[in-house]
Amino acid sequence: MQPLILKSTMLALIGAGVLIGTPMLAEDRPGGKCAALRDAVFDAGHVTSARVISAAGDLPAYCEVRAIALPAISIEVRLPITGWNGRFYQVGCGGFCGNLGGRSGFVNAMGPGLQKGYATATTDSGHHGLTSVDADWADGNVNAERDWGWRSIGETNRVAQAMIQAFYGKPSDQAVFQGCSTGGRMANMAALRYPKMFQGIISGAPALNETGLAGPGLAWQVKANTGPDGKQILKADKVDLIGAEVMRQCDGVDGAEDKLIADPRQCSVDLSKITCNAGSEVKACITPKEREVVEKWRKSPVDSSGKTLFVGGIPEGSEPFWRTWLTGNETGAPGLNPLFAQSFGSYMAYPEDPGPAYNATEFDFDKDPARMEAAAEMYNADDPDISAFRAAGGKMIVWHGWADAIVSPYTTVAWHKAAEKTAGGAEALAKNVRLYMIPGLDHCGIAPGAGGISQANLDPLGALESWMQKGEAPQSLMAHN
Template sequence: MPIASPRLAGALAASGALLALLGCGGGDDRPPVGTTQLSPATPASFQGACKDLAAKLASLANTTISTSTDVGAGALTVGGQAVPAHCQVTGAMFARTSTVDGNSYAIKFEMRLPLAWNGRFFHQGNGGIDGSVVPATGSFGGGPLTHALMQGFAVLSSDAGHAASLGPNFGVDPQARLDYGYQAVGKLTPIAKKVIDSAYGKGPDRSYFGGCSNGGRHTFVAAARYPEDYDGYLAGAPGYKLPKAAIANMFGARRYASVATNPADLSTGFTPTERATVARAVLARCDVLDGASDGLVQDTEACRVAFDLARDVPTCGGSRDGSCLSPAQKTAIAPIFSGAINSKGESFYSSFPYDSGIGAAGIAFWEFTAPLALDSGAVGIIFKVPPENPASFNGPAFALTADIDAMLAGIEATNAVYTESAMSFMTPPNPTRLEKLKNRGAKMMVFHGVSDPIFSVDDTKAWYEGLAAANGGDASSFARFYRVPGMGHCSGGPATDQFDMLSALVAWVEKGAAPDRVTASARGAGNAGGVNAELPADWAANRSRPLCPYPKVARYNASGSLDSADSFSCR
């Protein structure tokens, strides 16, 4: 709930009826349920001195504010631009010593509060298994030229309730599991709004939640569990079935291991040269399906029909030389793309589309390293009930030899100590039932790279189709989904991966300007937000494309530059 301004507290207390009408004040003049348009946020300036804010917040329940420090203009830069002056607040909530593993825990956080505030709050969902309070800038997209802090938002970042030094071992503590999954968000939100109220004399008029990867999962969970706390949700690569996606990635690791020429290196099962060969074969079949031969597969659905791994990639007649795949490789790799299965042949995670980004360098980490170094610990210690013993746990061995059916049972299990399963605390309850979000005028935008190798864009597509079905066949009045051709996990790949969806989301929430397309650019030579080394040499450094709301596809208009978004329409 929004927090009442101290300056309004007396007036509101004088009238119970007015208090009921306004909710909790703080400038949050949300319309009644059933309306679809929220009013714009109103800017405000920081009140008092930043150094005095910590003392003003000393009475926050279950919370200790450690510091409030001025950060001068230009101390941070984004895309070569100086971030405006702001106040940095650090603190921790619910400090405790675990009775299960004896470790110390707390939900640590920081907030960055612009001196010139736009009236908005952005809750930054972070990636991986959290554990670190990364700078609260509210970044989004690949190599952005702007972010929420730059735009004047008050931004919150947290470690989700555990320290990075523990690695996945925090999963031994049942409360740390729940905080990581969803409870840290529920605890932080009201405190963050109180901090904002103390800093500006009013709470946020509009609140937004966003992040990519696990941050996208956090966003999906927040939309389902906390639909009344935020007005806009921006989710990138939302691994909202993260426990199953992690097991699917270990399923894939076993397939690669079966054809690896070096058992200690999974990448020898599908080398960079071989992946580039497959990427060329995909483009040969699918590039022109959107009307332009431009190194991008816009029509993903048509490509499913047009491309066949067995037929369209040359089969090695002799030794592997990079120009072909052996029969054993094709047999091993095809099930990764068709979707992971259990011992009964039943699918437990989504398919992955073939796309031009399969040859990108970033794919290797997620396909060959992450299953052994990340997914194994997450499944074995954070998600499984009971967890594996950290003292004897061997991640690579677990990834390559542990029974997958047992893993799937473990992420659904509970016991007296771990009373919520991973599929409860890590995933959004009823993810396609977002009536509360819809009815109060909130909006949701979701983007996902088509070449994402860890969280499948097909899984997000299935979610969106389910959301549409739950809303009479069309959810576009409050939620839109954008596929990013060629892009890997959150960024990178042969893609136009630089875009500002936050501004588009704000315009939709506060002005009713539906985002019919979002312009994305490549990050070629000279890009201030960081150069993407995986761009093809024949692309213009600033190539642009429209990102289209599903199921529309960016199609060439039959004339105009292939490097300009103006030459393409969403159809």
């Protein structure tokens, strides 16, 4: 009977499509082609892992590749197992970056690209950080500063394209970059330093002038809100009172009372109506000192001669987000803006890092801007001349929320005006670059604002795809559900 069992077993195997005596190659097995990328070789770096991630939720199955571009840029590439659309989607990172994970939604996240069949990639920008406000990795480390400033953009692209070629046997047809905040700065930097690398760019709430923002910009806010005793003047308990008065005075200026301020430049708020008089119950009003803080926050920082150092200012309508960025909350969580100011000044701003002893209140508005020239060369992406990107035929969407309380929307508007002038006029620039300002939107749409508007309501990638593929510049970035 043994020969009969063997014969039936052989027939079953043949029926299953397995040829006896012809061993399967590793790359032909499920996941084998992905695992083979562990041995992929490229210059100045190496692959650290490659594995198949099963489909889950709205994400398809993909090959996850982790790699290092020397000296220390960590990169993750995601390659759809099936259904690759032939294109590449690279994303930036937020704050001081420092990790590959934890990015949900649209902003700086690979998911939206992967859902549409793109091969995708991201980076930690060249260092490990415990949080996005942690910059001690830059202490005396100019290589890491350079990688965060610009080099990680090109290196991530280089490694990702090597993995795409090895996995699919051909390069991508088209490349898109998407980022917000620091990722938005990276997006503009890509247009400046790598003008032919990406055919489409999405730049959200871009921290274009990093040294201006994190230097005098944030130091101005910290100084304004620090009393002679070193304590915080304006705290979270007055934020709602201020926000309500701002909305009362500004909501209808645009012709619609919808709890949204269409353009804060159209409204000048007088806080005298909620300023305490002698004998007033302080909880129901703001003190003259607190009012002074708000009035300073509305302005751009200046030096002792009155010269504007950075086009900034906290816009009216951003008050719902002040607990996150400016004042901290009632339970003791600090505002993020002061933390960024402290960390940047301690480790990233100057040729000689002052270290943790530095305090943002020490910023010298007359002397310190000039001390950041080397940092500005590495970090800043506010050059309005993107003619090389435009000449290459690239399309660029820039978007910013009018209620952004960390990266001032006024900075982006000023850059766009300068870019129009450099391009030879608004019409010339609009052929390749469009700016979309969104009322009521928090920084990068992180927290929902009035009416619940957040990044979930936006579809910049769909808008860009339509522009690139159909030649139709989008009228709006709002998602169509």
